[in-house]
Amino acid sequence: MQHSDTSDQQPIVKTDKLTKVFRDFWRRPKVRAVDEIDLEIGRGEIFGLLGPNGSGKSTTIKILLGLLRPTSGNVSVMGSAPKNVHAKQLIGYLPEDSHLYNYLTPRETLDFYGKLFDMTRSQRIERITQLLDMVGLTHASSRRVGEFSKGMARRIGLAQALINNPQLIVLDEPTSGLDPMGCRQVKDLMLTLARQGKTVILSSHLLADVEDVCDRVAILYNGKIRATGKVNQLLEKRDNTRFTVPSLPPGKINEILTLLKDKIGTDPKVDHPAMNLEQFFLDVVQEAHRNTGSSVGKAGSDNVAYYLTHE
Amino acid sequence: MxxxxxxxxxxxxxxxxxxxxxxxxxxxxxxxxxxxxxxxxxxxxxxxxxxxxxxxxxxxxxxxxxxxxxxxxxxxxxxxxxxxxxxxxxxxxxxxxxxxxxxxxxxxxxxxxxxxxxxxxxxxxxxxxxxxxxxxxxxxxxxxxxxxxRRQTLPLAKDLDKEAGKRFDALVKTGQIPDNMPYKKTIREIKKQLSAEDLIVAPGKSKQWILRLPHIYAKNSRLRERKTGDKDTTATLRVSFLPSFRSPNPVTGAWIIGPVTNDTSLEPLTFNISEDHPSTHEFEIPFSAIPSDGSLAVTFENADRAASTTVIFDSNKPIELLIAEGxxxxxxxxxxxxxxxxxxxxxxxxxxxxxxxxxxxxxxxxxxxxxxxxxxxxxxxxxxxxxxxxxxxxxxxxxxxxxxxxxxxxxxxxxxxxxxxxxxxxxxxxxxxxxxxxxxxxxxxxxxxxxxxxxxxxxxxxxxxxxxxxxxx
Structure with missing residues (x-):
């Protein structure tokens, strides 16, 4: 597969005053969906696009993919125009709904998309096997996609987005319809891909997902970027400090609290850190899996496809 | 691809x-x-x-x-x-x-x-x-x-423009064209008339069509044989005509098929007809009767002098020569x-x-x-x-x-x-x-x-x- 040269310094995605105005039948402006957006996303970054419904996230993504044309402003993806066929060789895309051909099996679906990347037969067979194993659908590879649940279709959608070992992966609500294990797996996958130097653009309503994986985010409202920056910097509460220590006996706690009160002049608060629900759920399911085996919908090794991490 | x-x-x-x-x-x-x-x-x-x-x-x-x-x-x-x-x-x-x-x-x-x-x-x-x-x-x-x-050969189209021009000149000379009659319209009317005349053969009159066969059939008998797959194959002349009115008498006449030029080496074929209800008729013509230049003259003579039956030919395909070729x-x-x-x-x-x-x-x-x-x-x-x-x-x-x-x-x-x-x-x-x-x-x-x-x-x-x-x- 040919990969174009994009130096580490060169942004993978760059927009300059990107604007999209939807017009009515008479060409009169109807909606300003994207309004002078400036973005610069680098190699190996996981970038989150956040915003309420109608804020312009999907429109921005569609412009980046060449599905929509900008009304004004500039956009470059992998150093080329979004419609450039050579740039598309390096892009993987998972839309908000998977939009697959219902009459194809997962294997046929992946084979169809693989052929569009000029992959050889042996390459396709190898990657399809790895991807089906990765998304846990090897056992359902000969069933039609139309028979799948939303979550299973989503997994195939994700697999097709990765068939070409892309350098830029655009994921629109990737965890929608997935169970917590699937969500965790997708998030782990994103982190793995980023570690390989691949760029991920993530659009999601699930703020916890974005918080877990994204390096930087942009929050959109009415087509404009309202806030942007590194996630930990944006979320940092600079007027509070937290200490974490191993579990202590009550006497010791009171001793430390008194000491702290003397030093800072206000009453400090004490609580026990709680496990989040996602982690608790995963622990329970892992235990059940050890005892009873895999469920009907998904059964896999949870490994990331070998070629995504070793090529 | x-x-x-x-x-x-x-x-x-x-x-x-x-x-x-x-x-x-x-x-x-x-x-x-x-x-x-x-x-x-x-x-x-x-x-x-x-x-x-x-x-x-x-x-x-x-x-x-x-x-x-x-x-x-x-x-x-x-x-x-x-x-x-x-x-x-x-x-x-x-x-x-x-x-x-x-x-x-x-x-x-x-x-x-x-x-x-x-x-x-x-x-x-x-x-x-x-x-x-x-x-x-x-x-x-x-x-x-x-x-x-079967390959279809239709008669050569007549140059109606030339004939219409001649008739127009003749009509002008005899003063039969009104002064305000536009030239184009007059020519168009004359051509229509000539086309209609071309389809009728009055009693005692005759009409000739010229057919030009592709050279492959006219000249080279071996090629023709290879193409048709039959040594003894013949061409078929199909004619379509009707009497001008429901005559109680049969249409009598003769079809004469021969060379266009005065080639005496080929004897024209003659088919006499006497049809009660004429419509479509077919004649078998051996290739030996077709001149080497491929030009064939087909003449119809209306012999029905007594009954005054005019013969009218089909406007689309008055005659056609058909040769089996595949x-x-x-x-x-x-x-x-x-x-x-x-x-x-x-x-x-x-x-x-x-x-x-x-x-x-x-x-x-x-x-x-x-x-x-x-x-x-x-x-x-x-x-x-x-x-x-x-x-x-x-x-x-x-x-x-x-x-x-x-x-x-x-x-x-x-x-x-x-x-x-x-x-x-x-x-x-x-x-x-x-x-x-x-x-x-x-x-x-x-x-x-x-x-x-x-x-x-x-x-x-x-x-x-x-x-x-x-x-x-």
Whole structure:
């Protein structure tokens, strides 16, 4: 597969005053969906696009993919125009709904998309096997996609987005319809891909997902970027400090609290850190899996496809 | 190319699983079956086969045409509506590859469906020969007249312009042309008169036609033998005529067939006729009677002096010379190919319409376009016969308004675009046992596939590359 040269310094995605105005039948402006957006996303970054419904996230993504044309402003993806066929060789895309051909099996679906990347037969067979194993659908590879649940279709959608070992992966609500294990797996996958130097653009309503994986985010409202920056910097509460220590006996706690009160002049608060629900759920399911085996919908090794991490 | 084939394969799979296609095929097979059983024609096997081939092939073409338009309109528009195009458009595929892949997939669908249909029609044709009551003579006649490919040679057209000019001069000299009569209109009227006169032979008069055979048949007997596969084959002269009124007496006359020049080495053939109810008549002419230059003079002498019966010839084909030159099966194959070219062109129209509109709007637009094309072609054909309908400004009044000029220009442009595609009617040839030539098939490929589909491909690909897929039109 040919990969174009994009130096580490060169942004993978760059927009300059990107604007999209939807017009009515008479060409009169109807909606300003994207309004002078400036973005610069680098190699190996996981970038989150956040915003309420109608804020312009999907429109921005569609412009980046060449599905929509900008009304004004500039956009470059992998150093080329979004419609450039050579740039598309390096892009993987998972839309908000998977939009697959219902009459194809997962294997046929992946084979169809693989052929569009000029992959050889042996390459396709190898990657399809790895991807089906990765998304846990090897056992359902000969069933039609139309028979799948939303979550299973989503997994195939994700697999097709990765068939070409892309350098830029655009994921629109990737965890929608997935169970917590699937969500965790997708998030782990994103982190793995980023570690390989691949760029991920993530659009999601699930703020916890974005918080877990994204390096930087942009929050959109009415087509404009309202806030942007590194996630930990944006979320940092600079007027509070937290200490974490191993579990202590009550006497010791009171001793430390008194000491702290003397030093800072206000009453400090004490609580026990709680496990989040996602982690608790995963622990329970892992235990059940050890005892009873895999469920009907998904059964896999949870490994990331070998070629995504070793090529 | 692999990307195109990949998309074509998917389009084919998508189409053949359509319930609409299944329904149409069942209806079509039922119709062909019913027609094969119920058609009687004129009671002869020849008549039955002619009608069977004509009706079933035309019905198949009509149904498959409707189906092609429907599938092709939906092929892109449904993908846009279902947003499956998102995944296709973001892959490294040119819009021309998408268009060609879809078109090729539709072509594969058409090849499959047309092959099924044509095979059933062919089987029905063979079955008709086995029906009870059909004699060996009937079968032999059918083999010679319908289940065969015969080359048709029509008489050379007369130079009516020259003759009309002469008659005009003569009429001017005798003062029979009014001063205010426009020249063009007068010439047109004279030409009409000459055409009508050309079809009648009054009692005691004669009329001659000149036929020019292709050299392959006239000169080289070995080539002819190889082409026809028969050493003893003959040419057939078919004439079509009627008496001017219901005469109680038979039409009597003589057909004299011989060289155009005074070639004394060839004796003209003479066939005397005395027909009670004349219509179509056929004469067998051995090749030895055809001069080496391929020019043949056919003369009819109306010998019915007493009864005063004028003979009127068919305006379309007064006489025609038919030479067996090939097998019915190959003729059928060429008809199949031309029908396929037509379906491919319809597919190209539907596919391009589907890029702009949603499925119902695209289908309606494509059907409308086809209806307009048929209307333009119909009026164009009518106008050529010098009737009241005219698409040409030369027949209209001299003082024309701007609207008329614009209208005529549009009509002329529409004719230029539409008529080349409408000239291919192989079914009429096949059912008459006439050769559907390879040159006609090649011409169909050139015009319908290369020019028409190529133009739609260029337009469709450009529009697809400019299309914003998030917007439903």
């Amino acid at each position: 692999s990307k195109i084939l990949n998309i074509a394969r998917l389009t084919f799979r998508d189409a053949v699983r359509s319930k609409f296609v299944g329904f149409m095929i069942i209806i079509l097979i039922l119709l062909i079956g019913i027609l094969a059983v119920s058609i009687k024609g004129d009671g002869t096997l020849v008549g039955r086969l002619k009608i069977l081939l004509n009706y079933t092939l035309n019905i198949s073409g009509f149904f498959l045409g409707l189906m092609t338009l429907w599938i092709s309109c939906g092929s892109v528009s449904r993908e846009i509506e279902n947003k499956q195009i998102y995944l296709l458009a973001v892959k490294p595929v040119y819009s021309a590859q998408i268009w060609l892949g879809k078109w090729l997939g539709l072509l594969l669908v058409n090849i499959t469906l047309l092959a099924i249909t044509v095979f059933i029609i062919y089987a029905a044709t063979l079955w008709c020969k086995q029906v009870q009551g059909v004699t060996p003579d009937d079968i032999e006649r059918a083999q010679n007249e319908v289940l065969i490919a 097998k019915f099966e190959m003729n059928f194959l060429r008809t199949f190919l031309i029908m396929l070219c037509k379906l491919a062109a319809l597919g190209a129209i539907g596919l391009t319409a589907g890029i702009f509109f949603s499925l119902p709007v695209a289908t309606f637009s494509a059907y409308t376009l086809i209806v307009i094309a048929l209307i333009v072609n119909y009026f164009s054909a009518v106008a050529q016969h010098d009737t009241a309908v005219s698409l040409h400004h030369s027949h209209g009044p001299t003082n024309r308004s701007v609207a008329m000029i614009v209208g005529e220009s549009i009509a002329s442009a529409a004719e230029i675009v539409v008529n080349p595609a409408m000239q291919f009617r192989p079914i009429a040839f096949l059912s008459e046992g006439l050769t559907v030539s390879w040159s006609l098939t090649g011409k169909a490929v050139l015009i319908l596939i290369i020019i028409y589909c190529g133009t739609f491909c260029a337009a469709g690909s450009y529009c697809l590359s400019r299309r914003e897929f998030d917007l439903l039109l």
